Amino acid sequence: DTDSIRPSQHLYTNQTQPYFRAPHIYVATPARFFPGRKVLSDEEARLIEVHPKYYNDTSDAALMTSRGGLLYQRFHLEALLRPGIGANNWVSRSNYPVLGWVQTSPHEMSFYTNQDYGQPTAHLHRYVFRLDGLSSVRAGDHPGIWVSKPLVRSGNHLFLNASTSASGFLRIELMDEDGEPIEGYAGDHAMEWIGNxxxxxxxxxxGPMIELDEERPIRMKIHLKDADLFALRFGRRNS
Known part of the structure; x- marks a missing residue:
């Protein structure tokens, strides 16, 4: 990202692993290290008893994804995890993620990072995300539209992981692979999905059943207002 062989950021311990809800997608949570970016004064470092070698830099955590091979994508260049409040969080090599994500309730998942690196208080800390909540298709009060690539389904029901406000909604129209509306699944036939x-x-x-040949490619035209779409999948009604 600098038009040279020297990147703008140092990414370490990439922690790449298949995402447990969609194993064809690899999720990576590398530590993002900024050598020489010193935040603490010598006095602040003395008060938290950090090792003298480990307060001249700072670090946080980033997010990358991959479909395999040698290529990663960084759709969000911002930090996945910002250092927390307090001098103890602004030292070298703190906030490094541990490998993997763990589902910790029916609606949440967690990951862990090291905290207070080089200090007597060093420990692991758990952070909680919504299930599938690493990214979303989002629209604010001004409605937006997202159109999918052509998809081949496995299942005749469409399940959403989504959140709307009380005034927000999602509406999903089905189209053929050329973008033409499919009768019975487009226009006024697409109902508002409201909730969380x-x-x-x-x-x-x-009704909820998609009565189309599963091998027929379709596109989805998704209308959103004040809503986030975190994930979707096709499946059977009881799957």
Whole structure:
């Protein structure tokens, strides 16, 4: 990202692992290290008893994804995790993520980082995210539209992990691979989905079942207002 062989950031311990909810996608949480970016004064460092070698730099955590091979994507260049409040969080090599994500409730997942590196108080800390909540398709009060690539389904129901406000919504129209609306699944047939659930079926006026050949590629035209779409999947009603 600098038009040279020298990157703008140091990424360490990439912690790449298949995402447990969609193992064809690899999720990486590298530590992002900034050598020489000193935050603490010598007196602040003395008060937290950090090792003299470990307060001349700072670090946080980033997010990358991959579909395998040698290529990673960084759709969000901001930090996944910012250092916390307090001098103890602004030392070298603190905030380094541990490998992997763990589902810790039906609607949340957690990851762990080292904290207070080089200090007597060094420990691991757990951070909680919504299930699938690393990214989303989002629209504010001004409605937006997102159109998918052509997809081949495995299942005749569409399940959403999404969140809306009381005034927000999602509406999903189905189109063929050329972008033409599919009768019975587009226009006024697409109903508003309102709520906050990690897995709830989407319904058209004709019902939740998609009565189309599963091998027929389709596109989704998703209308959003004051809403986040975190994940979607096709499946059977009881899957």
């Amino acid at each position: 659930e990690v897995q709830r079926p989407y319904r058209w006026k004709r």
